Amino acid sequence: MTPRLTFWGAAGQVTGSMHVLEAAGARICLDAGLFQGRRKETHQLNATLPIDPRRVDAVILSHAHIDHSGRLPLLVRHGFHGPIYATPATRDLCAVMLPDSAHIQQKDAEYLARKGKVGEESEPLYTMADALAVQNLIVGVPYRRPLYARKNLVFEFVEAGHILGSATVDLRLSEPEPHRLVFSGDIGRSNLPIIRDPAPPPGPVNTLIVESTYGDKTHETVEDAESRLGQMVTRVAERGGKILIPAFAVGRTQELVYSLHALRRRQAIPDIPIYIDSPMAVNATDVFRLHPEVFDRDEWLVDETDRLFDFPMVHYVRDVAESKRLNSLTGPAVIISASGMCESGRILHHLKNHIGNHRNLVLFVGYQASHTLGRRLKEGQRIVKIFGHDVERHADVETLEGYSAHADRDELRDWVRQIGGPIQRAFVVHGEPDAAEAMATILNQEGVGEVVVPKHGESFEL
Ligand SMILES: [Zn+2]
Ligand SMILES: [Zn+2]
Known part of the structure; x- marks a missing residue:
């Protein structure tokens, strides 16, 4: 079976990060993030899962931010039963952040009910119990510890330098032929306090999924x-x-x-x-x-x-x-x-x-x-x-703009250069259209074979 990648979030926008990889006989979600923004624009997107969670074999989670982790309780509520791979620090941050997300949704629902707006729109997406149930499914995987999720699919986490526990995913398939996929997660910055700097995995890459939040901006140091x-x-x-x-x-x-x-x-x-x-x-x-x-x-x-x-x-x-x-x-x-x-x-x-x-x-x-x-x-x-x-x-x-946790235009370019490549094909995600286009230009200038800004729901053979 040819591996396939489908973009179900953070495609053409920043939030809702979720990319589905079908390979090595498994269906794996890279992130399961919440769409954030105005309720009337995001509620339906969040409430309607594009895949049957019972047929998802595993989730690989890049970091704990809600736009990457916030649909995990929804997956669990609808029958997903793990595993969820994340770094130990991400696992522990999820224990703080997902219950908070459930709490916010419950408060919103109560507010809407008081305003007389009852119905599907005002239902919370998930409950505290769902958020807590996620915790039991998370398998802590430290940085640089390769893990075989399947016989023919191995991955490891490397530092993304974005928030505590944040990771870039370096994934290798050995069937039907060798294929290396790198998912950047959110890319941080050099010299951010506390955590180590981003460490993009070097060498040839067949498929790169890369964020572009600030592809068109620069920050103070x-x-x-x-x-x-x-x-x-x-x-x-x-x-x-x-x-x-x-x-x-x-x-x-x-x-x-x-x-x-x-x-x-x-x-x-x-x-x-x-x-x-x-x-x-x-x-x-x-x-x-x-x-x-x-x-x-x-x-x-x-x-x-x-x-x-x-x-x-x-x-x-x-x-x-x-x-x-x-x-x-x-x-x-x-x-x-x-x-x-x-x-x-x-x-x-x-x-x-x-x-x-x-x-x-x-x-x-x-x-x-x-x-x-x-x-x-x-x-x-x-x-x-x-x-x-x-x-x-x-x-x-x-x-003070300098505390941004996201790489700016120049730092994103550096990150791509550190991979070195060659990079066969790159998918640009996690950015507003202008930022994504700017990142696509950077990737073209850095010699990437093919650059794609995928649309929501678009699917590609690898
Ligand atoms: Zn983030
Ligand atoms: Zn993000």
Whole structure:
């Protein structure tokens, strides 16, 4: 049987990553991610699985982000019974992120029900029980440990450098003839805090599936972002203000803690309290502490201490009463809280209490989608609605783009060059149309034999 590859997500868009490989007598999903965005555009895509989960033999999961893992509970709900291969760190992050995804869906469903919208549209895609059931099916596969998923199909994970546990999949078929397929997953960046740099698998590749999120953009370097962070914290602390950082609970929060730790050890910021005020961020940090095996030993802070996330300035806030006490806190402080786009969570209370004061700073470190409070603040609006009330902003607003977890245009090109090739055929996924086209151009310039930007549902013989 000729191997076949079908694109059921992240084709012509960023989210919903799912590519189905039929080879070696098996049907294997590379990722099973959730489509994210406006409900009316994504609900149907998510709810209608393109394949019968009972006829899926295995999933190989690149990393824990919901746009890659978020349909796993749905597969399980509809009869898939494993295995799911993932790195041990990805497995443990899924234990935090998938129940959260189920929780969000349940809340959404309750909200729609209150608004009188009942029916298929308002049903949650899956429950907490489905999310927890995924955990029992995950087989932890460390980096660089080849695993035979079938007699004629072996794969290994290599570092993608994107988030804790993130992997590129290097897969080899030996039947009907030798064929090597590389699935990039999401490609990270050199020098991101904590984790090791991307390590694309070198040599000839028959089929490459490669992401293209920022195929048409460049970022500031991580080093520049860290030194600007230090300057801002120092400036605001000197005038007695607070730095509020809305941050995604998994990954970005830990990178910020790491950077603040590094800055403090270099005496580049003053000794002020840092509060991590998000239960999910606290849980995710526990997962990071469990996985020092994936830390980057080349980083001086990692070399100096294993306790990256624990130093005298930092306080992890789990319970609500403690979080509320932060409202009456006097003096300078850093408060890192979720959600990253200020749509929900404890950050809303902090913004409501603190954006009226001109000494304070709201610092954005991640993407702000349109129609979010984060986007309105980032764009400089003076009056914003929080909990239904108009609040006047006097605090400063700044943005650090350098903490992006995705390779930019130049870093993507470097990644392709490191493979070396020759690369026979490449499929460009995980990008908006302009970014995907830009990545296709890069691949053509780098000498890839054939470059395809697949459409949703399109299928190819390998
Ligand atoms: Zn990702
Ligand atoms: Zn992604």
